[in-house]
Amino acid sequence: xxxxxxxxxxxxxxxxxxxxxxxxxxxxxxxxxxxxxxxxxxxxxxxxxxxxxxxxxxxxxxxxxxxxxxxxxxxxxxxxxxxxxxxxxxxxxxxxxxxxxxxxxxx
DNA sequence: ACTTTGACTTGCA
DNA sequence: ATGCAAGCCAAAG
Numbered sequence: 001x002x003x004x005x006x007x008x009x010x011x012x013x014x015x016x017x018x019x020x021x022x023x024x025x026x027x028x029x030x031x032x033x034x035x036x037x038x039x040x041x042x043x044x045x046x047x048x049x050x051x052x053x054x055x056x057x058x059x060x061x062x063x064x065x066x067x068x069x070x071x072x073x074x075x076x077x078x079x080x081x082x083x084x085x086x087x088x089x090x091x092x093x094x095x096x097x098x099x100x101x102x103x104x105x106x107x
Numbered sequence: 108a109c110t111t112t113g114a115c116t117t118g119c120a
Numbered sequence: 121a122t123g124c125a126a127g128c129c130a131a132a133g
Contacts, residue, residue, distance in 0.1 A: 004129080023115050027128090034128045036115035041130055043114060061115065068114035111133080120124080 004030055008042040009051065011103045015058045018086040019101035020094050022062045029103040040068070047071050057081045058101075064093035 007030040015021055023036035032038060043056045047068075057078040061067045069078040079089065088095040 024117090027115080032129070034116065035130095036128085037113060038115090038129045040114035045131090047114085056114085059114080066114090071114055109133105112131090113129105116127090118124105118126080120122105 004032065004035075004038065005042050005045070008039055009046065009054055012043070012046075012054050012056060012059060014103065015055055015101055018099065020058045020060050020064070020082070020087060020096070020099050021101045021103060022060060022064075022096075024062050025102050026059065029105050031105075043068060044071060055081075058085075060094055060096075064090070064096040066092070066094070 008026060011021075011026050011029050023039040024033075026039045027033060027035040030039075039059070043054075043059060045051070046054050046056055056068065057066075057072070059068065066078050066082075069075045072078050082094060083089065087099050
């Protein structure tokens, strides 16, 4: 595990309830602007291992779509949790304009 | 040790 | 405005 993973986990864990963020924002926050895929890998590792304390369901792609919902226990749990936190949906994507959350850039 | 793929994004045609 | 291609880091084959 690289230190980047820790940064990613730290940021994802810092996402407030009822808010969502995108892979690109997290990637930019850890200093790797084009490393959005790395974020996905980190979350996949988190989901596959026992790092469930990280709210990976609050991480969506830049369109607000729940791209990683199929990696959860069930494809519905992700939306269920987001809706339970008060996140509004526009069709199959979250209302980014209303719930987007931008992490602080880490040096 | 090298190649391929993946929970993505951005840029050019 | 839509479609295809390239780029980036890390892990699995």
